[in-house]
Structure formats: structure tokens, C-alpha cells
Amino acid sequence: MKVAAVQVDVKIGDIDHNLSQIVQLIAESRSQGAELIIFPECALTGYCFSDLNEARQFAQSIPGPATDLIVKALKEFGGYAIFGMLEPSADGVFNVAVLAGADGIIGVYRKIHLPGLGVDQFATYGDRPFEVYDVGDIRVGIAICYDSAFPESARTMMLQGADLIALPTNFPTGAENMTKHVMNTRAMENKLYFAAVNRVGEERGFRFIGETIVTDPDGNTITKASGTDEEILFFDVDPKESRNKRIVRVPGKHAIDRLADRRPEMYEQLIEPHSLPRPGRE
Amino acid sequence: MKVAAVQVDVKIGDIDHNLSQIVQLIAESRSQGAELIIFPECALTGYCFSDLNEARQFAQSIPGPATDLIVKALKEFGGYAIFGMLEPSADGVFNVAVLAGADGIIGVYRKIHLPGLGVDQFATYGDRPFEVYDVGDIRVGIAICYDSAFPESARTMMLQGADLIALPTNFPTGAENMTKHVMNTRAMENKLYFAAVNRVGEERGFRFIGETIVTDPDGNTITKASGTDEEILFFDVDPKESRNKRIVRVPGKHAIDRLADRRPEMYEQLIEPHSLPRPGRE
Numbered sequence: 001m002k003v004a005a006v007q008v009d010v011k012i013g014d015i016d017h018n019l020s021q022i023v024q025l026i027a028e029s030r031s032q033g034a035e036l037i038i039f040p041e042c043a044l045t046g047y048c049f050s051d052l053n054e055a056r057q058f059a060q061s062i063p064g065p066a067t068d069l070i071v072k073a074l075k076e077f078g079g080y081a082i083f084g085m086l087e088p089s090a091d092g093v094f095n096v097a098v099l100a101g102a103d104g105i106i107g108v109y110r111k112i113h114l115p116g117l118g119v120d121q122f123a124t125y126g127d128r129p130f131e132v133y134d135v136g137d138i139r140v141g142i143a144i145c146y147d148s149a150f151p152e153s154a155r156t157m158m159l160q161g162a163d164l165i166a167l168p169t170n171f172p173t174g175a176e177n178m179t180k181h182v183m184n185t186r187a188m189e190n191k192l193y194f195a196a197v198n199r200v201g202e203e204r205g206f207r208f209i210g211e212t213i214v215t216d217p218d219g220n221t222i223t224k225a226s227g228t229d230e231e232i233l234f235f236d237v238d239p240k241e242s243r244n245k246r247i248v249r250v251p252g253k254h255a256i257d258r259l260a261d262r263r264p265e266m267y268e269q270l271i272e273p274h275s276l277p278r279p280g281r282e
Numbered sequence: 283m284k285v286a287a288v289q290v291d292v293k294i295g296d297i298d299h300n301l302s303q304i305v306q307l308i309a310e311s312r313s314q315g316a317e318l319i320i321f322p323e324c325a326l327t328g329y330c331f332s333d334l335n336e337a338r339q340f341a342q343s344i345p346g347p348a349t350d351l352i353v354k355a356l357k358e359f360g361g362y363a364i365f366g367m368l369e370p371s372a373d374g375v376f377n378v379a380v381l382a383g384a385d386g387i388i389g390v391y392r393k394i395h396l397p398g399l400g401v402d403q404f405a406t407y408g409d410r411p412f413e414v415y416d417v418g419d420i421r422v423g424i425a426i427c428y429d430s431a432f433p434e435s436a437r438t439m440m441l442q443g444a445d446l447i448a449l450p451t452n453f454p455t456g457a458e459n460m461t462k463h464v465m466n467t468r469a470m471e472n473k474l475y476f477a478a479v480n481r482v483g484e485e486r487g488f489r490f491i492g493e494t495i496v497t498d499p500d501g502n503t504i505t506k507a508s509g510t511d512e513e514i515l516f517f518d519v520d521p522k523e524s525r526n527k528r529i530v531r532v533p534g535k536h537a538i539d540r541l542a543d544r545r546p547e548m549y550e551q552l553i554e555p556h557s558l559p560r561p562g563r564e
Contacts, residue, residue, distance in 0.1 A: 151433030
């Protein structure tokens with residue numbers, strides 16, 4: 001399946017602009033044959049809101065006016081899209097990534113790991129586990145930005161059979177090792193495709209570092225964008241590669257298996273609860 | 283604390299040679315001020331045995347004649363050492379890494395994740411969880427080679443308070459992304475020091491790729507060896523860096539916490555047992 005990773009700038013608080021940009025880039029990516037089109041985190045809203053009251057103004061229910069327009073575009077042009085936005089929560093907003101197709105909303109992922117940065121400083125913690133969705137002939141897991149720093153995120157979706165993990169992101173200055181090392185590692189350790197789709201540009205003193213990167217089931221980089229330009233990267237996902245977790249280097253001798261070689265009985269500590277104070281939430 | 287990562291060649295099946303090499307390199311590393319000296323996987327025995335019967339001849343109880351000589355050297359020269367060897371198991375051998383000091387054996391780690399390669403094809407699966415040990419003023423976790431491809435390994439030791447993870451390894455051709463990306467990621471995601479100490483040379487058609495690498499709590503490379511030469515790399519571990527899991531980029535605003543930001547309630551799937559056949563064990 002051909003997939004597009006769309007690295008763009010976003011105008012904070014200007015949903016009309018960002019929405020028409022998304023619709024136009026869906027049309028363009030479709031004209032080049034992409035079946036799934038992935039946009040950055042908060043591509044509809046922007047990220048660096050000053051406080052919860054400001055952010056609340058740009059949160060929309062799902063489905064709602066903005067997603068209706070995107071679903072309408074997908075009806076017209078075909079394909080699927082994953083894009084970031086804000087969704088109202090009981091006491092604030094969730095930072096979410098939506099998966100939509102011509103028939104409507106397929107899934108809404110609410111960001112689980114929240115850094116003390118931008119809207120995440122006062123967003124509501126994601127309250128549902130990671131999920132994997134059927135998209136055409138592949139299975140797609142969704143996480144957002146900082147989730148990828150926690151190996152448990154991608155691992156959980158690998159265990160649910162993800163062929164591709166789509167990571168809408170807003171990596172800022174300081175996160176360079178994410179695009180230099182972490183996405184290659186996540187793809188390799190889980191033997192799947194990983195697409196970290198970042199934005200470019202600045203918001204209120206924060207610069208986003210671009211470098212949208214797609215890595216393959218061996219951990220190699222398939223394609224990587226610049227640090228500053230708006231670009232669409234296209235890549236192919238071959239589910240045969242991601243579903244066979246075995247690597248045979250010397251037939252009959254040297255073989256490993258990224259899934260079968262796990263020893264879950266040794267991992268009990270990973271699920272022990274903690275009550276440590278979180279930055280900005282103490 | 284100053285640590286030495288010793289990248290050497292090893293003679294398969296020649297314990298006398300390998301043992302005197304280890305003793306000599308302990309003396310040399312100590313003369314340059316290292317308090318902890320880390321050797322590769324199977325540094326005492328070699329790795330590519332043809333079958334279990336051959337490997338059994340080189341397994342020694344712990345404590346036993348070989349470790350007695352190493353402990354004697356540590357009594358003479360001071361410091362601590364971590365080195366790989368084979369230990370008899372009920373029905374074969376464990377691939378182990380031993381931590382020893384002047385007063386004797388401190389810990390024996392039995393390799394948990396076994397690839398279908400070398401002695402690991404017929405070694406006994408490690409039967410005890412990952413552990414972390416006090417070594418001078420730092421806490422050291424021990425894993426071996428392929429363990430590092432499973433993020434659960436380092437994570438478990440981070441949760442036990444490791445400042446440094448010592449990874450004696452035998453990375454062969456084909457494992458290049460391990461030294462290119464994975465060690466940086468393990469250090470960064472856990473905010474600790476990670477030392478992957480590989481060997482060089484060949485055994486029965488397998489070449490080992492060297493590239494011993496030490497990474498710091500930000501995921502940057504501190505030092506990296508060549509792919510072919512015997513080398514001792516020295517580095518410092520500052521436990522203040524590994525014990526503070528918080529990163530403050532913009533005071534009062536942008537802060538993350540590698541430990542507190544975890545959401546263990548979302549990781550339940552990671553410990554679900556599986557009964558998948560493993561390469562070479564079907």
C-alpha cells in the first residue's frame with residue numbers, strides 16, 4: 001500500500017486555514033496514488049496554546065464540523081487520512097489523532113503520554129489503550145509524538161498486529177535524537193514500518209524540527225524530510241515484511257524472531273503502578 | 283566512576299589464553315584508573331560452538347577455577363569486572379555474564395533472550411529476572427547481546443534504579459543497526475548510561491563487528507570503537523545524571539520525566555504469555 005507522510009507548517013488557532021490545507025494535501029497525495037495520508041500532531045489547531053481556556057476554543061467534537069469536511073474530501077478523492085486535532089474532554093481537551101475514510105470516522109486515538117509542553121501541559125491524559133485499525137490491506141497503529149519515547153507504546157501495537165505505526169508528531173528543538181535514532185529502533189525491535197510525521201515552522205518561540213522519517217522492519221530509513229521545508233514523502237508498506245517476525249540470516253542456522261523470542265514472564269515490573277509526580281502536574 | 287569497555291578478540295575453546303588475556307587487561311585498565319572493567323559476551327570461552335556437547339566442555343561452575351583466578355586478580359589490582367562465560371545448567375549450559383570484585387562473585391546473570399545463533403542455539407534459557415547491583419557508588423544492570431533488542435530488558439533495570447547497563451555482546455555481521463541506533467535509544471528512553479561491549483575477530487565463518495559503544499542519558503554517543511581493532515574505551519558515569527529522570531528544557535514550562543511520565547496501566551499486554559515456536563527450538 002502506498003502511504004503519504006505530509007510535513008507541513010500549521011497556523012495556530014486558524015482552523016479554516018489548516019482545514020483547507022489538509023483537504024488540498026489529501027487531493028494532491030491522492031493524485032499521486034497514496035491510499036493513506038498522514039498529517040502531523042494538531043495539524044488542525046496548532047499546539048503551543050497559552051492555557052486551557054485558549055485551547056478549549058479550538059477543540060471540536062468528533063464527528064463534528066471539521067471532521068465532516070475531511071470525510072467529505074475523502075468521499076470525493078478516496079483514501080484514508082490520519083490527522084491531529086483537539087477533542088473536548090470532561091474537564092478540558094484531549095490531544096487526539098483521528099483516522100477517517102470515505103464512510104466516516106474509523107478511530108480516535110487520545111494521546112497517552114503527555115510532556116510538559118504546549119497544549120499537553122494542561123491536556124487530559126488519554127483514557128483508552130493503544131489500538132490497531134484495518135486500513136485497506138494493512139493494519140495501522142496510531143500514537144502521537146512523545147508516546148514514541150516510551151517503547152511500551154509501539155510494543156503494545158506490535159502485539160496487536162500493526163504493520164505500520166503512524167506517529168503524528170510536533171518534535172521541537174532538543175528532540176533530535178528522536179529522528180536520528182528512536183524511529184529506527186522502534187521499527188527494528190518490532191519488525192514493522194514506522195512513520196513519524198512532523199511539522200515545520202515556529203509557534204510562539206518554539207521551532208519544530210521537521211525531519212519526518214519513515215523506517216522499515218529492519219530498522220533502516222526509507223525516506224527522511226528536511227528540517228525546514230514542507231514536503232510530501234511517499235512510501236510503500238508491504239505487509240508480508242511486517243507480518244513475518246522471523247529473520248533468517250543463515251538458512252537452517254542463524255534465525256531470530258522479534259515476537260517469539262520475547263520472554264513476557266520476565267517483564268512483570270513493567271506494569272507496576274507508580275504515583276510519581278509529573279512535571280507541571282505536581 | 284571511571285569504567286573501561288574492553289573490545290578484544292577471543293580464542294574459541296582456549297580458556298587458558300582467554301583467562302590470561304582478561305587478567306592482563308584488568309591490570310592495564312586498573313593502571314589507567316578504571317573501577318569497573320567490562321568484557322564481551324563469552325570472553326572466557328568463545329561463542330560459535332558446533333553443538334551442546336562441545337560447549338559443555340568449556341562450561342565451569344561459578345565460583346570455579348576460572349572465576350577464582352579472576353577474583354584473585356581483582357584482589358591484587360582492585361576494582362570490579364563483568365565478563366561473559368558458560369555455566370553448567372541441569373541439561374546443558376547457560377550463557378552468563380559474571381560480576382566479580384576483590385571479595386568474590388557479586389552476581390551471575392543468565393541470558394534471557396536467546397537467538398538461534400552460536401552457543402545460544404542450544405543454551406538453556408535464563409531462569410532468573412534481570413537484576414541491578416551496587417558497584418562502588420553506582421548501580422549496574424547486566425544484560426547480554428540480543429537482550430538489548432528487547433526494550434523490556436533495559437526498562438526493567440531502569441525501574442530497579444540502574445545508572446549503567448553493561449551489555450557484554452557478540453554482535454555479528456547483520457547487527458549493524460544495533461550499534462548505529464539501538465544503544466542510543468536504550469540510553470535515552472531510560473535516561474541512563476549504556477555500554478555495549480563487543481568483540482572483534484572471527485569464529486568459524488562468523489565475523490564480529492566490534493563498534494563497542496557507550497551512550498549517555500540523553501542518548502548521545504560518548505565513545506565508540508572501530509569495527510576491527512582491539513581497544514579499551516574509558517568513560518565516566520555520573521549517577522546524578524542517571525538518577526534525575528527529569529529533563530527541563532524551558533524552566534517552568536517545558537519539562538519531561540522519563541520515569542514519571544510512564545503510564546503502566548496502559549501496558550498490560552506486554553506481560554501476556556505466548557506459546558509461539560522459537561527458531562531452532564520447534
